[in-house]
Amino acid sequence: MKYNEAKDKFIQAWGTLAGSWGISRSMAQVHALLLISPDSLSAEEVMEDLKISRGSANMNLRDLIDWGLVFKELVPGERKEFFYAEKDIWKVAKQIINERRKREIEPILALLEELKKVEGNKNDKKHKAFIDTVGNLESVVDKADFALTRAIKLDENALVGALFKLFK
Amino acid sequence: MKYNEAKDKFIQAWGTLAGSWGISRSMAQVHALLLISPDSLSAEEVMEDLKISRGSANMNLRDLIDWGLVFKELVPGERKEFFYAEKDIWKVAKQIINERRKREIEPILALLEELKKVEGNKNDKKHKAFIDTVGNLESVVDKADFALTRAIKLDENALVGALFKLFK
DNA sequence: CATAACTTTCAAAATATATTGAAAGATATT
DNA sequence: AATATCTTTCAATATATTTTGAAAGTTATG
Known part of the structure; x- marks a missing residue:
């Protein structure tokens, strides 16, 4: 499989999955794009890459920032804003779990x-x-809430280790 | 709050919540209705109570059966089918988790x-x-899948006990 | 085997959700 | 302070999803 094909499949799949998880499809697609981008992207680049409108790019980037999954970056000498995603998937998972919990x-x-x-x-x-x-x-x-609240306070290795013992 | 008001709120809330969890709103409403019904209901009763069409009542009951959340019952002397929901919420949770996992x-x-x-x-x-x-x-x-797979094999008390120790 | 009782199907209609893009709003630059 | 660059808004539009209900299908009954 070529890089571009893989990239499209990844963005597509992430969008579909997110759709059944209360996250809008195109918000997830923007997220997927930023997750695999080594560099920050401008709103312009996002809209061109995903072929979505300026309005949609803006709104979805904004929502991702609200979810704590994406951050703005100001590049010296550039007028426009650049965006990058949290790359640590465990942090991403914690963030999503906690937002949905709340x-x-x-x-x-x-x-x-x-x-x-x-x-x-x-x-x-x-x-x-x-x-x-x-x-x-x-x-x-209530019990699920308790477990989730505590789980997201641990770091990944602590949780995985504890779960492994628990289910050994 | 009166019973009927509480019942409506419950059905409404369950439908809304389910909507953001990949379960269709009216499937969740039918489920909610059966969850609080002490007796099995016919498709007719479901459609009248929730004011939904015959087709929708039928489809949603069918889907709930596919999800393993609702069962058919044949009452002697009656032609029509009656439906009842699994009432043990822990079993319901396990069932939903496992279906979505798969x-x-x-x-x-x-x-x-x-x-x-x-x-x-x-x-x-x-x-x-x-x-x-x-x-x-x-x-x-993969780790989440592992944890979920194991968790649903335990009974509720075992899991709660273990989690409590884990997060003490 | 004809009729009644009930269930299922599915194309059309209704509803809800997402997307667009042009205009307005900011903010920086000269 | 005029202009250029970039961001945000939101009513209109497009898309997707859900719901309907009448007709077809199925099974029991006399």
């Missing part, structure tokens, strides 16, 4: 906590099933 | 393995960066 797990836990307070007859089958399901769900989500 | 992680690992074989000059900066990124990505994804 954006999704925290709100759902707050909601479940609310829903447990539903009024009603304790002898009603439906009411009981509802309380049970919501409570069990909260318990599992 | 559907998404396995293909991406196969692709990354392919991409590492890209032809090219080892002294080219771009080529080198590409190989590095793909290799690092494969390593992280």
